[in-house]
Amino acid sequence: MDAIVIQILNGLDKGGAYALIALGLTLAFGTLGIVNFAHGALFMMGAFCAVTVQKLLTISARVRDMSVTFFEAYKETPYLELWWGDTGTTIIEYSVPLSILIAIPVMALVGVVMERGLIRFFYKRTHAEQILVTFGLAIVIQEIIRHFFGANPIPQAIPEIVSGSANVGTMLGLSDTLVYPWWRLIYFCFAIVVIGGVFAFLQYTTYGMVVRAGMADRDTVGLLGINIQRRFTIVFALAAVVAGLAGVMYTPVLPPDYHMGMDFLVLSFVVVVVGGMGSLPGAVAAGFLLGILQSFASMNEIKQFLPGIDQIIIYLVAVVIILVRPRGLMGRKGVMES
Amino acid sequence: MSIQSTRKDLLIMAVFTTAVLTMPIWLDPIGAAYPDLLQKFAIFGIFAIGFNILFGLTGYLSFGHAVFLGVGSYSAVWSFKLLTMNVIPAVIAGTLIAGLFAVVIGFLCLRRSGIYFSILTLAFAQMSYNMAYSVLTPITNGETGLQLTQNDPRIFDAAAETTGLPITELFGMKLSGYPGFYFCAVLLIIAFFISLRIFRSPFGLKLRAIKSNQVRMNYTGFNTRPYLLAAFVISGMYAGLAGSLMAITDPLAGAERMQWTASGEVVLMTILGGVGTLIGPLLGAGLIKYFENIFSSYNEQVLHEIFSFLPDFFENIMVFLVNPFVGEGWHLTLGALFMVIVIFLPGGIMEGWTRFIGLFTKDRSKPDDHNTPASAKAQTSEG
Numbered sequence: 001m002d003a004i005v006i007q008i009l010n011g012l013d014k015g016g017a018y019a020l021i022a023l024g025l026t027l028a029f030g031t032l033g034i035v036n037f038a039h040g041a042l043f044m045m046g047a048f049c050a051v052t053v054q055k056l057l058t059i060s061a062r063v064r065d066m067s068v069t070f071f072e073a074y075k076e077t078p079y080l081e082l083w084w085g086d087t088g089t090t091i092i093e094y095s096v097p098l099s100i101l102i103a104i105p106v107m108a109l110v111g112v113v114m115e116r117g118l119i120r121f122f123y124k125r126t127h128a129e130q131i132l133v134t135f136g137l138a139i140v141i142q143e144i145i146r147h148f149f150g151a152n153p154i155p156q157a158i159p160e161i162v163s164g165s166a167n168v169g170t171m172l173g174l175s176d177t178l179v180y181p182w183w184r185l186i187y188f189c190f191a192i193v194v195i196g197g198v199f200a201f202l203q204y205t206t207y208g209m210v211v212r213a214g215m216a217d218r219d220t221v222g223l224l225g226i227n228i229q230r231r232f233t234i235v236f237a238l239a240a241v242v243a244g245l246a247g248v249m250y251t252p253v254l255p256p257d258y259h260m261g262m263d264f265l266v267l268s269f270v271v272v273v274v275g276g277m278g279s280l281p282g283a284v285a286a287g288f289l290l291g292i293l294q295s296f297a298s299m300n301e302i303k304q305f306l307p308g309i310d311q312i313i314i315y316l317v318a319v320v321i322i323l324v325r326p327r328g329l330m331g332r333k334g335v336m337e338s
Numbered sequence: 339m340s341i342q343s344t345r346k347d348l349l350i351m352a353v354f355t356t357a358v359l360t361m362p363i364w365l366d367p368i369g370a371a372y373p374d375l376l377q378k379f380a381i382f383g384i385f386a387i388g389f390n391i392l393f394g395l396t397g398y399l400s401f402g403h404a405v406f407l408g409v410g411s412y413s414a415v416w417s418f419k420l421l422t423m424n425v426i427p428a429v430i431a432g433t434l435i436a437g438l439f440a441v442v443i444g445f446l447c448l449r450r451s452g453i454y455f456s457i458l459t460l461a462f463a464q465m466s467y468n469m470a471y472s473v474l475t476p477i478t479n480g481e482t483g484l485q486l487t488q489n490d491p492r493i494f495d496a497a498a499e500t501t502g503l504p505i506t507e508l509f510g511m512k513l514s515g516y517p518g519f520y521f522c523a524v525l526l527i528i529a530f531f532i533s534l535r536i537f538r539s540p541f542g543l544k545l546r547a548i549k550s551n552q553v554r555m556n557y558t559g560f561n562t563r564p565y566l567l568a569a570f571v572i573s574g575m576y577a578g579l580a581g582s583l584m585a586i587t588d589p590l591a592g593a594e595r596m597q598w599t600a601s602g603e604v605v606l607m608t609i610l611g612g613v614g615t616l617i618g619p620l621l622g623a624g625l626i627k628y629f630e631n632i633f634s635s636y637n638e639q640v641l642h643e644i645f646s647f648l649p650d651f652f653e654n655i656m657v658f659l660v661n662p663f664v665g666e667g668w669h670l671t672l673g674a675l676f677m678v679i680v681i682f683l684p685g686g687i688m689e690g691w692t693r694f695i696g697l698f699t700k701d702r703s704k705p706d707d708h709n710t711p712a713s714a715k716a717q718t719s720e721g
Contacts, residue, residue, distance in 0.1 A: 035453055121681065127453045128399040132609060133680040135602060139673030147662045147670070266464055266598060273457050308473030315461040315468075322454050323446060 002178050007295045009168065013184035013253060015291020016191030020246035021268035022275065022283035023195060024239035030215045030278040031232040034119055035127050037134040040265025041141040042107065042240050046247025047256035048145055049106055050099040051154050057092050093159050096252060103248045104241055111240025115233045138261065146258040153255035158183050183252050190249050194242060195284055201238075202280070211235055215278075270318040276331025286329060290314050347534060350616075354530055358523050362516070370628055373515045374587075378627045380522035381583045384529045386607040386619035388576020391533060392569050393605070394614035395542060397549035399456050401601050402443070402463030406436040406574040408470065408596035410581025412477065415484045415591045422494035423504050425513060425521065425586050429579065436578020437571055444570035448563060451552065463598045470593035483592035506586050518587050525583065529576060530620070536572070537616055545569050546614075577604075606676050612688030621687055626672065633671060636664035 021043050028036045060076035080088030091098070118137060122130050162182035172178075202208035214221045214228040221228045247256070254260065271290055275282030296302065298310035321328060357364075361379070365371040370379075389403055410432035417428040447458040470478040478484055486503050495504075506513045513521055536542045547555055548562050555562050585591055594600070607626050612618025638661055645656045663671045683690050 118677075118681075128397070128456070129680060129684065131399065131453070131456060132605065133677055135605075136673050136677035136680060139602075139669055140677065143667055143670035143673060144662070147667055262599060266460055269457055270461060273454070277453075308469055311468035311472050312465040315465045318461050319446065319458060322458055323449055326450060326454060 003299070005168075005172070006178060006180070007299060008292055009180045009184075011292030011295035012188040012288065013191075013291075014294065015288035016188050017246050017250050017264070017287075018268055018271045018291050019284045019287025020191055020194060020242055021264055022271040022287050023198060023280060024243040024246075025268055025272050026275070026278060026280050026283040027198075027239040027242075028236055029272070030280070031211065031235045032115070032119065033123065034236075035130045035134070036119070037131050037265060038114070038138040038141065039134075039239075039243055040261035040263070040268065041138040042110065042243040042261070043247040043250075043264055044145065044256065044258065044261030045110060045141065046103050046107060046244030047251050047260065048149060048247075049103040049244060050096050050156055050248045050251045051149060051256060053099040053102050054092075054095040054156060057095050057098075093157065096156055096158060096248065099248050100245060103244045107241045107244030108237045110244075111237030112233060114240070115236040119236070120233075138265070142258050142261060149258065151258060153257040155255040156251040158252040162186060187249050187253065191246070194245055198238070198242060199280070207231070267314060270314055272328075274318050274321045274328055276328025279328065279330045279332065282328055282330030289329075290317065293317065343538070347538065350534065351527075351531060354617075355527050358527055359520075361523070362519070368628075370631070373519045375627065375631055376519040377522050377583075377587045378631075379624045380519065380526040381580050381587070382604075382607065382623035382627055383526050383620045384522075384583070385577055385580035385604050386611070386623040387529055387533045388573040388580070389604045390573075390608050390613065390615075390619040391536060391545075391576070392573035393608060394619070395537075395545035395549060396566055396569050398448070398451065398566065398570070399605070400447075400459040400570075400573075401456050401598055401605070402447075402459030402461075402466075403573070403577050403604055404596050404598065404600035405443070405463050405466045406440055406577035407581040407584070407600070408466070408591070408593065409439050410436045410578030411585045411591035411595060412470075412484060412581075413578070414582035414585035415486070415589055416477075418486055418492075418504075418506065418585070418589055419490040420493065422492055423507050424494070425506050425508050428506070428586060429525070429582050432582025432585070433575050433578045436581065437575040440571040440574025440578075441567070444567050444574065448566045448570060459601075460598055463596065463601055467593055467596045467598070470596060478591070478593055480593070483590050486589050503589075506589060513586060522583050522587070525579065529579065530616075534616060541565065541568070549614075606672065608686075609684075610676065610679055610686055612686030613684075615686070615688040618686050618688040625687075629671070630668055633664045633668040634666070638665075 021039060024042070025036060025039050028034050028039065057080060058078045060078045061082060062074045063077050063082070065073040065075040078088065078092060080091055082088070084091075114137070118133065119130075122133060164182060165179040166182050166185050168178050168180045168185075202212055210221065210226055210228070211231050214226075214231060218228055250256075267290075268287075271286045272283055274290060275284070275286030294310065294313055297313040303310060358380070361376055362371045365376070370376070385403075385407060389400070392403075393399055413435040414428035414432040417431040421427050443459070443462050447455055447462065450458060471480055488503065492504075506518075508517075508521060511517055544555075544560075544562075544565050548566065552562055581591075581595070584595075603626070604623075607622035608619045609622070610625060611620065611622025638657060641657045641660055641664070642653065645653045645660075648656060661667070663674075679686060685692075
């Protein structure tokens with residue numbers, strides 16, 4: 001029982017990341033009909049928002065290290081600590097959560113610029129061409145990031161309070177050997193909140209209702225005199241923000257480097273296909289499902305039985321799904337079934 | 339008509355053969371005439387020609403072609419390890435085994451078209467790549483890459499007395515440097531000839547028909563799948579051939595050759611040169627490899643020298659502006675160039691060329707219909 005619970009928990013944070021990225025991909029596909037290979041790059045940009053914020057907060061001055069008395073020693077101390085003492089230290093400690101505030105406007109801007117600047121010219125062109133141009137864009141973004149931040153992963157700190165492990169076992173009334181890192185638990189909850197927010201926005205606001213109507217029948221909504229194009233652009237920006245936030249919060253789990261976007265891109269496309277192209281609940285469900293499936297596949301008992309299964313399980317599921325049920329788990333009948 | 343076109347093809351082949359074989363001469367002025375780079379031209383040329391048979395003719399965009407390249411390399415190195423250092427078995431093994439993989443993967447992937455096909459090939463590519471790194475380590479030697487060692491069996495070779503690693507050879511002729519290039523060049527010419535024949539054949543015509551409207555093909559009672567599979571396997575074998583040539587010029591095979599971004603590279607080459615044209619993919623491959631070579635050798639110092647004719651202030655500005663695009667940042671140039679091509683010139687360099695020629699000739703004859711909006715529209719509505 002413990003083993004099963006721990007595997008499910010292990011899958012949740014990764015599944016959360018998959019679900020968030022896949023949600024954005026599906027939003028872009030469902031509204032604009034765009035297959036966006038640069039979506040992984042958006043995830044990566046979010047992560048580098050966190051890196052940038054951390055770098056800005058820790059701009060340091062060289063000060064005399066008083067604890068060394070034999071010779072003149074210097075150490076780097078961030079200005080924030082010099083100015084505000086402990087408050088400054090705390091601010092630096094919370095750089096990742098703080099980055100969320102920065103990442104939202106930045107990613108929204110990136111999304112709007114990307115849509116207006118490039119993607120709107122590709123509505124009418126083939127999926128293959130959309131894939132190609134966004135693939136090119138992904139390379140460009142990735143190389144720009146590498147130019148500024150280097151090729152090595154940059155680890156991110158998390159606040160002291162949540163650095164340990166949560167005693168999930170006692171919470172759930174199971175054995176107390178069952179522990180799980182706080183941050184991953186937070187990531188999962190964060191993912192749920194963001195996903196819930198997006199769904200609530202689409203479901204319960206008039207704006208979201210119009211967007212859903214546009215997804216179902218764009219031309220008719222346009223004929224009603226609604227500027228559906230602008231709404232779709234904003235939805236694309238929303239997708240970029242969701243991907244960016246997923247990236248920001250994922251930095252403590254996986255130190256960001258410039259090609260993390262490409263690594264996650266393929267996985268999240270697979271997630272989208274498994275969930276069903278254009279189905280938002282499908283993307284979310286498939287994200288968590290595949291995350292959990294992957295963590296089960298990396299159990300030793302299963303690996304002994306089927307060596308290497310943990311490496312390929314997600315792709316295997318995707319291949320089977322595409323071949324057997326191309327509309328995915330929750331896709332609408334008749335949509336993208338060819 | 340047919341005699342004329344045969345004559346035209348003969349001419350094309352003659353010009354092509356001469357051009358390829360004299361590459362060491364006419365590439366000398368631009369500093370590209372050394373064996374390593376020429377070999378790369380030939381190898382990636384073969385890879386791109388093969389990819390073009392699939393993507394250019396049928397419009398099926400595969401993002402997993404690097405798998406066949408990797409499989410070809412591994413098979414060739416194993417042939418060196420187990421059989422002999424002669425390259426003939428290696429080439430045959432690489433091509434055939436890649437072909438086998440292509441039959442299996444193609445059989446499954448071609449059940450879907452459009453974006454699903456791309457994602458299926460992507461999934462297979464990632465599976466192969468991950469497996470090569472983890473479970474298949476006994477075959478692929480994992481992260482280190484598969485290498486030759488001195489005490490490999492090599493059952494057909496006499497025991498080597500020399501120390502150091504054996505060198506690939508063709509019946510006693512060492513295949514490094516220029517002989518290696520000429521070997522690749524001959525295979526490139528053969529590959530190009532086969533591709534030319536496919537383009538001109540009824541088979542090629544059927545593939546193009548599939549690209550322009552597969553649904554209509556099916557309605558006329560035409561089973562398209564065997565033709566698609568044949569095209570997929572042929573292009574997989576081209577990739578396998580290219581992979582085995584890579585192993586011949588440098589007997590080492592690593593899994594990073596199979597990563598999906600490596601598949602992306604051949605897509606870039608084909609698009610850059612011109613999808614669906616005969617010579618375009620070759621041009622793209624050559625250009626990318628050439629500029630990769632030139633650009634990655636630049637660094638800040640070289641740039642300072644280049645712009646040294648400017649006043650200091652402007653020199654620094656120019657260096658600052660150009661620096662991100664060269665050296666390590668060469669991929670940035672590539673990505674940007676690629677975007678520009680896809681946006682403004684979807685037919686690649688070849689389309690640019692025909693447009694350029696069209697400016698000077700009164701004869702506004704219709705260009706080939708591979709990339710006209712009509713066929714593009716047909717595809718959209720189908721997906």
